[in-house]
Amino acid sequence: MIRSFMLTFLLCGALSFAQEVKIIPQPVQVITNTGNFVINSQTKLVVANNDDKATAAFLNKYLADYYGFELPIVKKLTKNSIEFKSLNTIGGLKSEGYSLKSDNKGVVISGNSPIGTFYGMQTLIQLLPVEKSNNLKIASVDVKDEPRFAYRGAMLDVGRHFFPVSFVKKYIDYLALHKMNYFHWHLTEDQGWRIEIKKYPKLTEVGSNRNGSIVGRYPGKGSDNTPETGFYTQEEVKDIVKYASDRFITVIPEIEMPGHSSAAIAAYPMLSCFPNEKTAIPDNMISEKSKQELANGRVKLVQETWGVFTDVYAPTEYTFNFLEDVLDEVMALFPSKYIHVGGDESPKDAWKRSEFCQQLIKEKGLKDEHGLQSYFIQRMEKYINKNGRTLIGWDEILEGGLAPNAIVMSWRGEAGGIAAAKENHQVIMTPGSHVYLDHSQTKNEKEVTIGGFTNLEKIYGYEPIPKELNEEQAKYVLGAQGNVWTEYMPNPAKVEYMIFPRLSALSEVLWSPKENKNWSDFQTKIEIMKKRYGIWGANYFKETE
Ligand code: ACM
Numbered sequence: 064m065i066r067s068f069m070l071t072f073l074l075c076g077a078l079s080f081a082q083e084v085k086i087i088p089q090p091v092q093v094i095t096n097t098g099n100f101v102i103n104s105q106t107k108l109v110v111a112n113n114d115d116k117a118t119a120a121f122l123n124k125y126l127a128d129y130y131g132f133e134l135p136i137v138k139k140l141t142k143n144s145i146e147f148k149s150l151n152t153i154g155g156l157k158s159e160g161y162s163l164k165s166d167n168k169g170v171v172i173s174g175n176s177p178i179g180t181f182y183g184m185q186t187l188i189q190l191l192p193v194e195k196s197n198n199l200k201i202a203s204v205d206v207k208d209e210p211r212f213a214y215r216g217a218m219l220d221v222g223r224h225f226f227p228v229s230f231v232k233k234y235i236d237y238l239a240l241h242k243m244n245y246f247h248w249h250l251t252e253d254q255g256w257r258i259e260i261k262k263y264p265k266l267t268e269v270g271s272n273r274n275g276s277i278v279g280r281y282p283g284k285g286s287d288n289t290p291e292t293g294f295y296t297q298e299e300v301k302d303i304v305k306y307a308s309d310r311f312i313t314v315i316p317e318i319e320m321p322g323h324s325s326a327a328i329a330a331y332p333m334l335s336c337f338p339n340e341k342t343a344i345p346d347n348m349i350s351e352k353s354k355q356e357l358a359n360g361r362v363k364l365v366q367e368t369w370g371v372f373t374d375v376y377a378p379t380e381y382t383f384n385f386l387e388d389v390l391d392e393v394m395a396l397f398p399s400k401y402i403h404v405g406g407d408e409s410p411k412d413a414w415k416r417s418e419f420c421q422q423l424i425k426e427k428g429l430k431d432e433h434g435l436q437s438y439f440i441q442r443m444e445k446y447i448n449k450n451g452r453t454l455i456g457w458d459e460i461l462e463g464g465l466a467p468n469a470i471v472m473s474w475r476g477e478a479g480g481i482a483a484a485k486e487n488h489q490v491i492m493t494p495g496s497h498v499y500l501d502h503s504q505t506k507n508e509k510e511v512t513i514g515g516f517t518n519l520e521k522i523y524g525y526e527p528i529p530k531e532l533n534e535e536q537a538k539y540v541l542g543a544q545g546n547v548w549t550e551y552m553p554n555p556a557k558v559e560y561m562i563f564p565r566l567s568a569l570s571e572v573l574w575s576p577k578e579n580k581n582w583s584d585f586q587t588k589i590e591i592m593k594k595r596y597g598i599w600g601a602n603y604f605k606e607t608e
Contacts, residue, residue, distance in 0.1 A: 222252020
């Protein structure tokens, strides 16, 4: 009895001066001191300027949403406070860097810029207990931190399945909670065009509606005969871009070309090399409605199955005008320096069969259809550059010659990224082998996923700088990105199941110094993080194997 009392006493004592600190992503430096600070209803958030006020308000919203109380925001320094101080110069840290100090008197977050202060606030969130309470104990710590990579991204494919604005915002919140800073929004696909373009209303009237999807994993068990529809109005896009920007996240729009363009072609068949050829959807996959429509004379359909399709944009003046018009509206909506034009998986079959394309290849002195793809992308790059932006494309844009200022997203492994960095082009690493979040997380996956297997340990172990690059070349690697292709993610719960806990591992790959990563520690930390997913009401993958 006495011994057990003693043990409890000792344990509680130990806890009171050495509270566990489990921060994801792991900071550059964490010193844990004895004692702690208790956030209670008397605690004040002290801010110096409007940027810090916005960051304090973000913390307040988090406290309100997940702990059920808010704190007053004041300008004058008081006792029992959490102080936010931007625009401090913290020796040796990047502009996104910050320091966070907590002791029994309070917390001080000093950012090298408002972004740094925002990240410091995210670290404070990681120090909050995972149990709801009115007295939140924060460990005494001394944190100094900054990101390893400038580009810390995640992509969401809203073409295969449409997700409401509310979930897009939630996804952006998830990125912010992991100190990620780029949201790559994959807006157009064979199976759906999801952004309102005022000059081409049929893109959404026709292109955002498909009549059905295959049931189960490809080739599937027939059509579900259920429409999948939806698009974002320009007002909604503006709202999302602002929402992200308030969280220091840049939204990169992707408008796919020349492939993955069936939905646009369904809306404007003249974009195809063969406007009068019917869209091919196998009999065992097509919906009843589409079958009927084809029988009644409809020619082009929004695709209803997954994969790569041969009906791609024709490299005509009509298409280039169309794409320039679309990009005009896109660039007006997205202030991002980067504009993504896809460029992946564009079969050359139609271009080989097309007299126009063959003539164009001759006329321009191009080698072949790959040269024509390069011509296509380079032409779009000129337009994008003329508008002061930089083009990003998937690694296929290397084939036939890289556009002069393009950034390569290396997805078919790292070879494309290595080649591009060696040509002094900037690179974002997104290899399917390590950062595709549509792969299974376990060999015993019961949910439908796409073939690959990428468990938590594999993504955690990813190193974005390939060893083939020397120090100079390595500087061209801006960072890395996780990709969420949604063929088999029909709803937000499935997206959450696929991203968590892997997104947390990716955030540490992107943020933390290589030497601070530790798989064994991460396994302990992720168990606490899973409790945070629980607080957020987020679904996540729960098995350990
Ligand atoms: C891709 O996964 N097709 C970029």
